[in-house]
Amino acid sequence: MSQTSIIAAEEDITEIADRILEQTYSAPVSIEINNVTVSFKTPGGTYTAIKDIDLTVKKGEIVSLIGHSGCGKSTLMGTISGMVKPTGGMVLANGKKVTSPGPDRGIVFQNYSLLPWLTVYKNIYVAVDSVIKNIPETEKIKLVETNLKMVNLWEHKDKLPGQLSGGMKQRVAIARAFSINPKILLLDEPFGALDALTKSAMHIELLKLWTLDHREKTIIMVTHDIEEAIFLSDKVVVMNNGPATTIKEIVDVPLKRPRNKKDIVYDPKYMEIHDRLSNLLIDKFSIDDEH
Amino acid sequence: MSVVYFLAGMVIMGGIWALIAKITKNEIPTPLATWAVFKEVMHHPFQNDADQKGIGTKLLSSLGRVSIGFGLGSLFAIPLGLIMGSSKIAMKIINPMVQILKPVSPLAWFPLGLAIFQDSPKASIFMIFICSLWPTLINAAFGASNIPQDHKNVSKAFGFSTWKYLTKILLPFSLPHIITGLRLSIGIAWMVIVAGEMLSGGIGLGNFVWEEGFNGGSVAKILVAIIIIGIVGSLLDRCFTWLQQKFSYAA
Numbered sequence: 001m002s003q004t005s006i007i008a009a010e011e012d013i014t015e016i017a018d019r020i021l022e023q024t025y026s027a028p029v030s031i032e033i034n035n036v037t038v039s040f041k042t043p044g045g046t047y048t049a050i051k052d053i054d055l056t057v058k059k060g061e062i063v064s065l066i067g068h069s070g071c072g073k074s075t076l077m078g079t080i081s082g083m084v085k086p087t088g089g090m091v092l093a094n095g096k097k098v099t100s101p102g103p104d105r106g107i108v109f110q111n112y113s114l115l116p117w118l119t120v121y122k123n124i125y126v127a128v129d130s131v132i133k134n135i136p137e138t139e140k141i142k143l144v145e146t147n148l149k150m151v152n153l154w155e156h157k158d159k160l161p162g163q164l165s166g167g168m169k170q171r172v173a174i175a176r177a178f179s180i181n182p183k184i185l186l187l188d189e190p191f192g193a194l195d196a197l198t199k200s201a202m203h204i205e206l207l208k209l210w211t212l213d214h215r216e217k218t219i220i221m222v223t224h225d226i227e228e229a230i231f232l233s234d235k236v237v238v239m240n241n242g243p244a245t246t247i248k249e250i251v252d253v254p255l256k257r258p259r260n261k262k263d264i265v266y267d268p269k270y271m272e273i274h275d276r277l278s279n280l281l282i283d284k285f286s287i288d289d290e291h
Numbered sequence: 292m293s294v295v296y297f298l299a300g301m302v303i304m305g306g307i308w309a310l311i312a313k314i315t316k317n318e319i320p321t322p323l324a325t326w327a328v329f330k331e332v333m334h335h336p337f338q339n340d341a342d343q344k345g346i347g348t349k350l351l352s353s354l355g356r357v358s359i360g361f362g363l364g365s366l367f368a369i370p371l372g373l374i375m376g377s378s379k380i381a382m383k384i385i386n387p388m389v390q391i392l393k394p395v396s397p398l399a400w401f402p403l404g405l406a407i408f409q410d411s412p413k414a415s416i417f418m419i420f421i422c423s424l425w426p427t428l429i430n431a432a433f434g435a436s437n438i439p440q441d442h443k444n445v446s447k448a449f450g451f452s453t454w455k456y457l458t459k460i461l462l463p464f465s466l467p468h469i470i471t472g473l474r475l476s477i478g479i480a481w482m483v484i485v486a487g488e489m490l491s492g493g494i495g496l497g498n499f500v501w502e503e504g505f506n507g508g509s510v511a512k513i514l515v516a517i518i519i520i521g522i523v524g525s526l527l528d529r530c531f532t533w534l535q536q537k538f539s540y541a542a
Contacts, residue, residue, distance in 0.1 A: 083447060100447075107448040113441040116540050117463040126459055127449040162540060180449065 030184060030218035031057040031080060035089035038075050049075040051244040052089070055237060059183075062210070062219040064229035066281065067239030067248075073222045074110075074188055076239075080220060081107050081186050094183050103131040106177035110189040112169040114161040114176075121157040124148065124176045131180040147179040148172075150209060167198035171205065178209055187221040191228065200261060203231055211258070226277045230270060231259060238280045251276055320511040328511035329518075344494055350519065353484050353495040356412065360419025361480045367420075368427035368476075369469055373461065375428070376435025389428060397422035397483040401490055411491035418487050419480045426475035434468030435461060466538050474531035481524045496520055 033055040039048040050072040057063050065073040078084030079091050082101040091098040093105060101107070114123045124144045132140065148154045151171040161169055170190060177185055190206075191199045210217060223229050229236045230253055238248045253273055255264065264270050283289075305322050312321040320328070336347030375382045400421045404414030442464060446456045488497025496516055504513035 081448065083444065101450065103450060107444075109441065109444060109448075111441060113445050115442060115445060115459060115463070118459070126451075126455065127445075130449045130451050130455055160540060 027058040027060060029056055029092075030059040030061070030094065031055070031220070032092040033076075033079070033089070034092070036076070036079055036086045036091060037088035038072070038079060038084055039087045048244040049242060050079075051246055053245075053247060055247065055250075057218055057220065057235075059218055060215050061234045062221070062232050063235045063237060064233040065220065065222045065237045065239060066224060066226065066229050066277070067245070068241050068281070069224065071239045071242045072245040073239050076245075077186055077188055077220060077222050080184070081105055083107075103180055104182055105184045105186055106180055106182035108170070108173045108177045108185070108187045108190045110192055112161070112166075112173045114169060114172055116161050119158050119160055120153060120164070120172050121148065123161070123172060124179050127176050128179050143179050147175040150178070150212070151175045151205065165198075166194050167202060170194065170202060174206065174209065178213075183217065185217050185219045187219065189222050189224070192224070199225075199228070203228065204261065207232065207258070215257075226274060226281065230255075230273055230277070231261065231264060236273075236277060238277065249280055251280075318510070320514065325511045325514045328509065329515045332512065332515050346496075346499065346515075346519065349495050349499050350523065352493075353488065353497070354523070356415050356487075356495065357419055357477075357480050357484050360416040361423045361477055363416075364420045364423030364476065364480075365427055365473060368424045368472070369431050372428040372431025372469070372472070373435045373465060376432035376437075376465070377461065382432065382436070389425065392421075393425045393429075397479070398486055398490070401487060405491075412493050415484065415487040415491050415493075415495075419484060422483050423476040423480045426479065427469065427472035430468045430472030430475070431465055434465030437468075438464050467535060470531060470535045470538060474528060474535065477527050477531060478524065481520075481527055485520060 033053055036053045037048065037051050039046050041047075053076060055063075065076060067073050075084055079086045080093060080098065082098045082105070085099075093102075096104075098105075114120075115126070118126060121144060124147060125140065128140050128143050132143070145154065148157055151174060153168060153171055153175065156164065156168065161172070164172070170193075174190070187206075191202050194202060206219075210219065219232075221229075221232065233253050236251045236253060238251060239245050240248045251273060255267060255269055255273075278285075308319075308322050312319050312324075317324070332346050336345040337351075338345035339348045371385065375385050397418050400418045401414055404417030405411060408414055408417060438460065442460050445451075446460055451459065484495065485497040485500065488495035489501045490497075492498055492502075496519065500513055500516045503509065504516060
């Protein structure tokens, strides 16, 4: 014990910083999107939603996909989850080619997607039971319990989704996604339907869960909220407008964690990133702006 | 309060009835005269001698046939409807048959049943079976084909097995629709049994209306039978309304 502390003390601060940097850069790749194009056949002809997308996400990173409505960010997300088949290119998740949804990728849908006839508890149990087959029932029950307690919903476990508020439903959906312990978590506009206050609380909640899990899960989130994207992410991927959407720019968010919701907005780096994203996404800031 | 409204409705109906009795110079018996006959009919309701059967025995016999026909029909219609609703191909194959057979009057099936089974009670059951199929089949198919994409996504995202999909998504979602179908079916079955028993003879309410009422020259007995058929039918409907409420859920 004392020996290690002496060694640590002797090490140069910059050396430690270098090592951390190196570790960051050598972190294993979690998701690799290679030249992905998605087109749909419509009565009016072929519609290309996204075109030639390349993106690499490292393990434990939180990446936001941001863009205007209908720009294809959900489609891009769908190619990672396996819900959408790319017409060109391919997606590798955890080193394997994505062909269908799988238990290594947990999904939280925009509209919660809880089964209305099952209680909160059973909604999660059914997912655990389906994904994790080789453990005894008692352990499955324990998994459900742990995850429901983590989102503070244990006392509501016997309620039906119809009896819950939007924020509570989304917490159930998040607990469900966490309970199957996926390496990658995909959030499709998870907080879009929530009011500003609930939304803010949910951001903290999500980061808490991610941190409790030693920041090992890779999280991809679709959003159209600039503040949300900066507060949560390591990288913000800005998409062009559709059709045939491409990536406009990838903005890094090198703000240190844990982040503080109140203080972060005064951080000059935050302001700079916010400014950059606003310029990329908004083309009219006042009624006098020419367009 | 609703009891008061119910009684008001009954009084109005009794008033119209009494008026008709007066206009027809008691050709149609008055409510009071009918009540007397009703009490007489209800004297030994479950009498079950070879030559004399009580009204209760006849009612149970009718209900028995309805339950067998309706039960068999539902057992057949629910899975078939769910398959139709789940598969576009099955829908395209089965739907034309349904569309052609559905409008056929249940009574037209009766002689066919008689030809097949050589037995009139069995032919009645066959007729009930056929006519209980359609509403249940169509509603089950409607339910299964309208499962929201959200629910299907859950099944995909968490890799549900076919069995899990069936029991946790398809059936629970379709259940309220199936019950609606069953409710419509039992209504039709109950209407058809009376007609069937008039054709087939044998023990039952239809036979009571025809033999003891019409052939026996007692209009009052016909009225008594109509009232009993109406009350039993509305009770059956109540049962399924109750089931409907029990299995509806808020999203």
